[in-house]
Amino acid sequence: MQELGMRYRARWIYTTFIMTAVFLCSSYKPLPVYEPEPILPEFILNIPSYKFIEPDFNDYSDPVITCDSASSTIQFSRAGNLILLRAKADTTEGYFILDTGAPYLILNMTYFRGYPGNPTAEGSEGGITGSVSSATPTRVKELTMGGFHYHGVEADRINLGHIEDSKGVKILGLFGMQLFKRFEMIIDYENNLIHLHLIQKKEARVYKSEMLRDATAYNTFPIQIKDNKLLLNAIIGGKTLSFVIDTGAESNIIDSRLPNKVFNNITINRRVVLAGNGQRKVEALYGDMSDFKIGDVSITKLPFLVTNLEEMCTAYNVSCLDGMLGFDFLSLHKIGFNFVTRKMYIWK
Amino acid sequence: MRWTRYNLIRRLLNLGLVFALLLYASPKVMAQPPVQSYKVKDGKMFIVLDRRLDDAALDVFIAKYDLYDLPLKEIMKGKLIDSLLRMGWYIEKGDPELLVISKRLESSGKVNNAADKIIFSDKNRSIAERFPSVSKDVKYGYNRFRNKYSFAVKDSMVTFFLRNNQNAWKVMLAGSFNEWQPDVLAMTKTDSGWIARVKLGPGKYWYKFIIDGRWTTDRDNLLEENDGLGNMNSVYYKTNWLFTLKLGGKETKAYVSGSFNNWEPRELPMTWNNNQWVLPVYLLEGTHTYRFVADGNWFVDPSNPDRFPNEFNEYNSVIRIGSPFLFRLNGYENAKKVILSGSFNGWKEYELFMRKANGGWELPYTLGPGNYEYKFIVDGKSSADPTNPEFRGIKGHSGNSFFTIGANYTFRLKGYANAKSVFLAGDFNNWSPNTFAMKKDGNDWILKVHLFSGKHLYKFVVDGNWVIDPSNKDWEQNEHENGNSVLWYGKIPEPD
Numbered sequence: 102m103q104e105l106g107m108r109y110r111a112r113w114i115y116t117t118f119i120m121t122a123v124f125l126c127s128s129y130k131p132l133p134v135y136e137p138e139p140i141l142p143e144f145i146l147n148i149p150s151y152k153f154i155e156p157d158f159n160d161y162s163d164p165v166i167t168c169d170s171a172s173s174t175i176q177f178s179r180a181g182n183l184i185l186l187r188a189k190a191d192t193t194e195g196y197f198i199l200d201t202g203a204p205y206l207i208l209n210m211t212y213f214r215g216y217p218g219n220p221t222a223e224g225s226e227g228g229i230t231g232s233v234s235s236a237t238p239t240r241v242k243e244l245t246m247g248g249f250h251y252h253g254v255e256a257d258r259i260n261l262g263h264i265e266d267s268k269g270v271k272i273l274g275l276f277g278m279q280l281f282k283r284f285e286m287i288i289d290y291e292n293n294l295i296h297l298h299l300i301q302k303k304e305a306r307v308y309k310s311e312m313l314r315d316a317t318a319y320n321t322f323p324i325q326i327k328d329n330k331l332l333l334n335a336i337i338g339g340k341t342l343s344f345v346i347d348t349g350a351e352s353n354i355i356d357s358r359l360p361n362k363v364f365n366n367i368t369i370n371r372r373v374v375l376a377g378n379g380q381r382k383v384e385a386l387y388g389d390m391s392d393f394k395i396g397d398v399s400i401t402k403l404p405f406l407v408t409n410l411e412e413m414c415t416a417y418n419v420s421c422l423d424g425m426l427g428f429d430f431l432s433l434h435k436i437g438f439n440f441v442t443r444k445m446y447i448w449k
Numbered sequence: 450m451r452w453t454r455y456n457l458i459r460r461l462l463n464l465g466l467v468f469a470l471l472l473y474a475s476p477k478v479m480a481q482p483p484v485q486s487y488k489v490k491d492g493k494m495f496i497v498l499d500r501r502l503d504d505a506a507l508d509v510f511i512a513k514y515d516l517y518d519l520p521l522k523e524i525m526k527g528k529l530i531d532s533l534l535r536m537g538w539y540i541e542k543g544d545p546e547l548l549v550i551s552k553r554l555e556s557s558g559k560v561n562n563a564a565d566k567i568i569f570s571d572k573n574r575s576i577a578e579r580f581p582s583v584s585k586d587v588k589y590g591y592n593r594f595r596n597k598y599s600f601a602v603k604d605s606m607v608t609f610f611l612r613n614n615q616n617a618w619k620v621m622l623a624g625s626f627n628e629w630q631p632d633v634l635a636m637t638k639t640d641s642g643w644i645a646r647v648k649l650g651p652g653k654y655w656y657k658f659i660i661d662g663r664w665t666t667d668r669d670n671l672l673e674e675n676d677g678l679g680n681m682n683s684v685y686y687k688t689n690w691l692f693t694l695k696l697g698g699k700e701t702k703a704y705v706s707g708s709f710n711n712w713e714p715r716e717l718p719m720t721w722n723n724n725q726w727v728l729p730v731y732l733l734e735g736t737h738t739y740r741f742v743a744d745g746n747w748f749v750d751p752s753n754p755d756r757f758p759n760e761f762n763e764y765n766s767v768i769r770i771g772s773p774f775l776f777r778l779n780g781y782e783n784a785k786k787v788i789l790s791g792s793f794n795g796w797k798e799y800e801l802f803m804r805k806a807n808g809g810w811e812l813p814y815t816l817g818p819g820n821y822e823y824k825f826i827v828d829g830k831s832s833a834d835p836t837n838p839e840f841r842g843i844k845g846h847s848g849n850s851f852f853t854i855g856a857n858y859t860f861r862l863k864g865y866a867n868a869k870s871v872f873l874a875g876d877f878n879n880w881s882p883n884t885f886a887m888k889k890d891g892n893d894w895i896l897k898v899h900l901f902s903g904k905h906l907y908k909f910v911v912d913g914n915w916v917i918d919p920s921n922k923d924w925e926q927n928e929h930e931n932g933n934s935v936l937w938y939g940k941i942p943e944p945d
Contacts, residue, residue, distance in 0.1 A: 275563055275564075350570035412558055
């Protein structure tokens with residue numbers, strides 16, 4: 102009983118601290134109802150209100166964010182073409198991969214084994230083919246990255262050892278989409294810079310980085326966020342397809358089961374044989390897509406990895422996604438996102 | 450006027466003639482080249498090949514799409530159809546002049562999990578990984594230039610040289626030695642080209658020139674390598690060994706062949722220079738054996754007295770790079786021959802004959818930093834090294850001795866004070882469970898080994914049971930689902 106009382110007291114103190122911090126830093130908690138500005142009719146149908154909390158989407162509530170300054174420019178390092186952000190999760194400091202394809206914070210089990218949760222259940226993960234569903238959830242009290250402080254971050258833990266082995270870099274975890282939902286983020290691969298701005302409540306509708314002042318320098322495209330996935334519509338061979346924008350993928354990936362019209366525009370140039378689940382060998386093909394459009398903008402040659410993505414249908418439980426746009430797409434130009442107003446900016 | 454009309458008619462006639470000719474010739478002129486395509490349709494991949502394709506064209510196709518596992522040449526001749534079907538391919542019926550095979554693209558099951566997806570979509574490794582100047586995988590190398598001599602080297606300073614380009618405004622040098630930074634190493638103009646000096650240790654380096662902002666390989670360097678991303682880079686070896694051979698001068702060709710290049714006879718050509726055959730090379734630290742091949746004849750290096758016997762009852766010449774380690778076996782003064790055999794020479798039992806010295810047997814042998822296993826063979830009978838006593842009396846020991854050169858890390862196991870034997874196993878000793886015996890140190894067990902910088906996985910084998918390190922909280926899951934301890938040694942590699 103006494104212990105329970107202690108815990109409540111601790112929580113009360115914690116909450117008070119957080120509330121004060123929030124007040125002081127004039128950050129904000131999830132907004133109440135927010136109507137997005139009208140973009141295109143089809144997206145109005147698709148975009149739920151800003152405060153979209155899917156009640157059935159596990160129980161990862163968004164963390165509270167405080168900041169030293171609302172805007173921050175971060176010099177990032179790379180492992181191959183993956184963006185590495187230096188961050189501190191409670192007392193553990195090191196590199197995390199910026200992975201907009203991951204839904205939320207994912208920690209490397211190796212370095213967060215002692216965290217509350219159920220670490221022994223990892224056995225069911227079955228080595229490197231484990232799925233997120235068998236990962237073990239935990240909670241980071243404070244996650245600090247580039248002057249931003251996340252308080253009470255729900256996280257999954259999985260074994261990221263094979264990424265370390267492949268990249269030769271110690272990886273503490275993955276920064277998933279949930280951590281950036283309140284931000285404007287501009288990625289400059291050429292200079293290894295990320296510009297982040299924590300969008301405040303009162304500027305939610307209107308905020309735009311200084312870098313976006315000259316509207317003729319870039320194109321604007323609507324994006325969607327569903328289940329912490331960042332989605333973009335693109336047109337290939339006259340078909341509108343839905344892609345996940347994924348900074349954690351180096352190649353662009355497209356589903357081989359799409360209509361033939363889509364693949365009339367691809368030139369296959371390499372085959373790769375992968376180990377599938379079990380003994381089975383599975384092929385995937387690299388090719389160049391010659392007719393890729395977002396809005397009115399065409400990309401005449403975009404490399405894709407063609408593979409069967411039927412597994413994505415069940416996992417995203419919305420509808421099947423048609424592919425992913427990774428580094429090969431994101432690095433073409435300077436690129437920015439406003440995750441609050443759901444816009445993507447691509448510099449010309 | 451009339452002239453103009455006449456001219457027009459003539460032109461029309463001409464045009465008609467040309468058109469008629471074209472029509473007549475078109476089936477010949479426009480004959481299709483044999484079909485060969487790789488396409489995606491209906492969720493399947495299709496390979497379409499004209500049966501008239503010759504083997505050479507097929508080879509090109511196979512190489513382009515990496516189809517070496519498919520017996521395409523046989524299948525074109527109607528053979529090995531069964532094996533194709535077993536691999537999940539299907540032979541489409543239709544045009545008899547075409548071979549059309551298809552296979553459904555299956556799901557890899559690697560995209561849903563964030564971690565698996567990162568690996569699945571991975572194409573590249575980091576710069577440091579892709580361009581290591583010294584690595585266990587690069588045992589040797591030599592430079593091949595045309596139109597100019599290899600770069601001048603003084604002490605460890607290499608003078609990179611770009612010929613001509615006198616009209617260039619600015620030339621930069623970028624390479625693996627400066628992390629490919631384009632704006633760090635400016636080259637200086639000379640009367641014959643551009644130069645830049647770089648201090649390099651022996652090893653393999655990749656570079657490019659940036660001439661007025663344009664990246665280009667060294668056109669005078671015949672060694673180029675694709676970086677796996679489609680970029681070609683020039684390759685330069687900072688050499689650390691010079692082979693020289695003085696013969697009559699009547700030979701037309703001379704080569705070096707050795708343990709470092711798997712004894713390929715005609716891979717490393719020597720050049721005739723100052724009345725002798727020469728070849729400067731880069732060799733990885735350690736002990737290497739070699740012979741010369743001149744006009745088809747193999748022989749040892751006449752000017753090198755350092756020799757090991759080989760399997761043909763002849764000799765190989767020996768190169769030692771690095772500091773020697775003295776193997777010594779005390780006693781056995783009445784033995785006829787004592788042979789050293791170890792992981793460092795592929796456990797060969799005819800190569801390393803020890804010499805009688807100071808009341809025992811000795812052999813100096815040069816090895817780079819690492820962890821090594823060995824044994825002595827005394828008159829045909831294998832025995833471990835009695836002066837290397839760590840394992841003596843330990844149950845379950847493999848019987849091979851081991852030692853470490855350049856020990857830089859001490860493993861310590863706590864909490865097993867009553868264990869009878871403890872072995873250390875990890876990626877650094879091929880997970881050998883019964884060689885690296887640990888020593889008792891108070892209540893702990895300890896062992897010093899050499900570790901390369903980076904990530905290591907290890908476990909302890911305590912009285913035959915594999916256990917992870919109880920005092921290291923970092924461990925990751927393995928294929929047996931019982932975990933391996935994780936250790937990052939040295940300067941943790943910084944990302945690019």
